[in-house]
Amino acid sequence: MALKTKIREYRAKHNITQEELASAVGVRRETIGHLENGKYNPSLKLGFDIAKVLQVPVEELFTFTDD
Template sequence: MPTGRDRELVHNRIAVLRAERGVSRRELATALGVHYQTVGYLERGEYSPSLHLALQIAEYFQVPVEVVFSLRPFPLIGSTTS
């Protein structure tokens, strides 16, 4: 079972979604009404979003919130198991 900081860590795919859509940190930040550094903090896992901000991000990318955020690490895209 996760302990300490692991219990509070929220994993996200914000950088992946931004890259797929060609959106800069500044563009996303402007759309969300936050400072562009906040987007960087979120992407690096240095900051966990409020529920409201998490829902705004999911809405911006037009995906369910669980596509963007998870309490567990996301599997690597394109990884294969033998």
């Protein structure tokens, strides 16, 4: 299974930089970049924190595919 994320899409809608999102949820900017590129699976807490900042349900932000 692969984790797909719409972080980049929702971040653009809210005009938030990776740095701003990272600061808001307490991680490094690189972590947001890795999440957006599918190279990192977030903890449940981090996933919910990002969803809260981006004002979107967590299940809309993250999906699993059968890759």
